[in-house]
Amino acid sequence: MKYQEIVDVYEALAATTKRLEKTDILADFFSKVDSETLPKVVLMSLGIVFPTWSEEEQGLGDKLLMKAIADVVGVSTSSVEDQVREQGDIGAAAEKLYESKSQTTFFSKQLTIDFVFNNLRKLTKISGSRSTSRKIAIVLELLSSATATEAKYISRTIIEELRIGVGEGIVRDGISNAFNIDKPVTERAHMLTNDLGLIAEVAKNEGEDGLKKLSLTPGRPVKPMLAQLADGINSSILEMGGAICEVKYDGIRVQIHKKGEELKIFTRRLDDITLAIPEMDRYIQKAFPDEDFIAEGEMIATKDNKPISFQNILQRVRRKYNIEKAIENTPLNLYLFDLLYFKEPMLDEPLSFRRNKLESILTTSEKIHLSEMTKVDESNLEDATNLFNTAIGEGNEGIMIKNPNEPYIPGIRGKKMLKFKAEPETLDVVVVGGTYGVGKRANFIGSYLVALRDADDQLKTLVYVATGLDDDTLATLTELMQKYKIRDKGTKIEVEPKIILEIAYSEIVKSPEYEAKYSLRFPVVKRIRNDKGINDIDTVERLKSMYKE
Numbered sequence: 126m127k128y129q130e131i132v133d134v135y136e137a138l139a140a141t142t143k144r145l146e147k148t149d150i151l152a153d154f155f156s157k158v159d160s161e162t163l164p165k166v167v168l169m170s171l172g173i174v175f176p177t178w179s180e181e182e183q184g185l186g187d188k189l190l191m192k193a194i195a196d197v198v199g200v201s202t203s204s205v206e207d208q209v210r211e212q213g214d215i216g217a218a219a220e221k222l223y224e225s226k227s228q229t230t231f232f233s234k235q236l237t238i239d240f241v242f243n244n245l246r247k248l249t250k251i252s253g254s255r256s257t258s259r260k261i262a263i264v265l266e267l268l269s270s271a272t273a274t275e276a277k278y279i280s281r282t283i284i285e286e287l288r289i290g291v292g293e294g295i296v297r298d299g300i301s302n303a304f305n306i307d308k309p310v311t312e313r314a315h316m317l318t319n320d321l322g323l324i325a326e327v328a329k330n331e332g333e334d335g336l337k338k339l340s341l342t343p344g345r346p347v348k349p350m351l352a353q354l355a356d357g358i359n360s361s362i363l364e365m366g367g368a369i370c371e372v373k374y375d376g377i378r379v380q381i382h383k384k385g386e387e388l389k390i391f392t393r394r395l396d397d398i399t400l401a402i403p404e405m406d407r408y409i410q411k412a413f414p415d416e417d418f419i420a421e422g423e424m425i426a427t428k429d430n431k432p433i434s435f436q437n438i439l440q441r442v443r444r445k446y447n448i449e450k451a452i453e454n455t456p457l458n459l460y461l462f463d464l465l466y467f468k469e470p471m472l473d474e475p476l477s478f479r480r481n482k483l484e485s486i487l488t489t490s491e492k493i494h495l496s497e498m499t500k501v502d503e504s505n506l507e508d509a510t511n512l513f514n515t516a517i518g519e520g521n522e523g524i525m526i527k528n529p530n531e532p533y534i535p536g537i538r539g540k541k542m543l544k545f546k547a548e549p550e551t552l553d554v555v556v557v558g559g560t561y562g563v564g565k566r567a568n569f570i571g572s573y574l575v576a577l578r579d580a581d582d583q584l585k586t587l588v589y590v591a592t593g594l595d596d597d598t599l600a601t602l603t604e605l606m607q608k609y610k611i612r613d614k615g616t617k618i619e620v621e622p623k624i625i626l627e628i629a630y631s632e633i634v635k636s637p638e639y640e641a642k643y644s645l646r647f648p649v650v651k652r653i654r655n656d657k658g659i660n661d662i663d664t665v666e667r668l669k670s671m672y673k674e
């Protein structure tokens with residue numbers, strides 16, 4: 126199949142902002158593609174060539190890509206950079222440059238989807254000596270055969286930013302429509318496998334029954350079950366008719382998978398962080414029997430046995446060098462709270478069963494613990510409040526209130542698991558722009574324009590936030606803003622939507638000034654949330670319902 130065919134689909138998708146139209150375009154395309162190409166085009170419609178959780182990285186930075194484009198088009202790298210500034214992204218810049226190039230050295234061969242897909246995959250496999258020049262050679266081969274629009278999308282796929290307004294939800298619905306599958310069936314298969322390519326293939330070849338058979342597999346992360354905010358401790362427990370209450374630790378959520386000899390540790394956005402925390406790998410291996418399993422817990426950083434700042438742990442899990450030093454400086458502790466798989470899938474079992482099983486197989490140690498928990502019902506409600514008070518006293522965030530009779534429901538924020546925190550609720554937002562400071566702070570970006578997601582996965586600006594930033598955070602953020610910069614416009618900067626912030630505020634207000642049509646009074650940055658991705662940010666719908674409440 127020609128690459129141009131998916132490029133036409135990209136262009137059609139970019140031409141509409143309507144979710145239903147996008148879904149129809151994808152459904153129509155997916156239904157025409159043969160079984161072998163289908164998983165590839167499904168991933169490519171998301172701008173990726175590996176499932177989202179895969180550890181493979183293409184590792185070709187913007188600079189090298191611009192150099193490759195410069196070489197193919199026969200202009201200087203600085204001309205490409207100028208064009209990127211003007212157009213707002215590398216893809217559009219490549220398209221423009223190709224169009225203005227008169228020489229017809231291109232189109233030496235017609236690109237196929239297989240060829241583009243396989244070559245982009247090859248990029249990730251290259252390491253060691255001369256890896257950069259070998260990667261460039263692959264990109265040059267692709268780009269020199271490309272038309273202007275093909276070059277646009279090859280470039281955007283390399284930087285994993287397609288800009289066609291298509292997220293996982295639309296692709297998933299496209300698959301449902303293409304193969305007549307009930308949406309909840311596709312959704313569940315997605316939550317369990319996180320591989321839309323696989324889901325499309327099974328949907329086409331085996332239909333709904335095939336999808337229903339897909340289950341948890343160690344090694345393949347599952348979307349975490351999420352918590353809603355509890356109105357009150359006692360009322361929540363009474364409504365559940367009894368609860369498992371646990372300390373809510375303030376760290377990062379991890380999902381641990383063991384398959385055969387291999388252990389993998391994933392974050393909640395399904396990034397593989399195993400190599401950054403080798404000591405935890407060893408402690409976990411010792412704590413569990415030598416069987417396949419999937420367990421969940423919260424990993425926190427401690428000093429003198431007291432939790433320390435959340436940012437410390439984020440720095441640790443992103444680290445690639447000097448790991449031994451980091452192990453010493455930022456000791457980690459793991460508090461396990463769920464077991465989803467042990468020799469077989471267990472997520473349909475009630476929580477009380479999963480917790481008992483976890484307790485019966487785990488050998489705790491100085492690093493590996495069970496989350497502190499108390500079973501509470503109407504006869505001992507005060508135990509929950511006591512747990513909350515102790516938790517806060519020890520520097521934790523609050524408590525979790527979980528329904529013991531419920532299965533694990535991946536990816537859903539429901540009433541079966543609640544959280545009760547000492548501090549008011551915050552919002553997770555993405556930075557889309559900012560304003561440079563003045564005077565001494567002219568080199569820093571002092572104020573950040575942040576956005577939420579709407580029901581069609583479009584970003585809507587919400588507010589400028591400028592407080593809550595200590596010097597370190599300001600420096601880190603400024604660096605990230607430069608990394609993701611699209612362009613400067615006077616004192617303003619526009620960036621790719623990559624940086625997630627958690628912000629607190631005093632009040633939600635209506636506001637015609639911002640695209641969300643709502644805004645926040647006194648927004649304050651609580652922290653950078655590297656453990657979350659664009660799919661995890663809050664939505665305009667949630668904000669609206671919070672406003673009404």
Ligand SMILES: Nc1ncnc2c1ncn2[C@@H]1O[C@H](COP(=O)(O)OP(=O)(O)OP(=O)(O)O)[C@@H](O)[C@H]1O
Pocket residue numbers: 351352353371372373374375376377378423462496525544
């Ligand atoms: N004992 C525990 N049981 C379950 N989750 C816990 C526990 N301790 C800490 N957590 C953490 O609390 C999170 C839920 O609360 P909260 O909303 O504050 O976190 P979040 O990461 O901002 O949001 P989300 O609800 O989206 O996970 C879980 O995702 C998990 O990381």
